[in-house]
Amino acid sequence: MTQEKSHPSQRLPSQNELVSIKASAPILFKIPSGVPHFLKCLLTTVKYVEPSFMIKILMDFEIFGHENDLYISQEDIVHVGLMEEIGASCVSLYIRILYFQLVKREISHFFRFVEPIWLSNVGSTEEEQVEWVSKRMIDSNPGQMWLLPYHKGKHWMLIIIDFDHQLCYFLDFLHNFPPDEIKSLISR
Incomplete structure (x- = not known):
């Protein structure tokens, strides 16, 4: 509006230009009170970047078995x-952070991870999931625990497999029982 007042001869944008501007507009959100300072800084920063903004993070070979x-x-x-x-992608980032915390404590060799996308509900069949997880777990070492994030609907859960003791743990903060798909996957 300031530009219009200082430059009355400037033309107004067409309808097509307005649609283009809206499509590239930043995400609108309100930062809630009580958010930790570091998170508030991060949210404030991304509030003013281009919507196409992406952070590229290298995932080391040791995390998922491939770089x-x-x-x-x-x-x-x-x-x-x-x-x-x-x-x-956010769950993968959490895993990367967890992995480097385990490295700092010199206990990373006790834990292995499976990519979150492998067990999400994004168009893969149970056979494909079994194949991917089996291939990833083939080089398991004694004493290792496998952490498998599992996504069902709008909800993430965690499966922990302990080969040494032939145990499988299912963690769900909603206190649900393991879905039949998980039982079938683990038994296979």
Whole structure:
């Protein structure tokens, strides 16, 4: 509006230009009170970046058994900061952070991870899931625990497999019993 007043001859944007501006507009959100300072700084920062903004993070070979790049979007950061539903990329980031904490404590050799996308409900069949997880777990060492994030609907759960003791733990903060798909996957 300031530009219009100082430059009355400037033309107004067309309808197509307005749609384009709206499509590239930043995500609108309110930072809740009581958010930790570091999270408030992060949310404030991403509030003013381009919507196409992506953070590229190298995922070391040791984390998932292959080296790859993880891309975290502005929307991912907002969802984490506001405690909203998160996707597989955010869970992968949490795993990366956990892995480096385990490395610092020199206990990373006790834990192995399976990629969150492998057990999410994004179009894969049970046979594909069994194959991916089996291939990943084939080089298991004695004393290792496997952590498998599992996504069902809008909810993440965790499966922990202890090969040495032939035990499987199912963690769900909603206190649900393991779904039949999990029981079938683990038994296979």
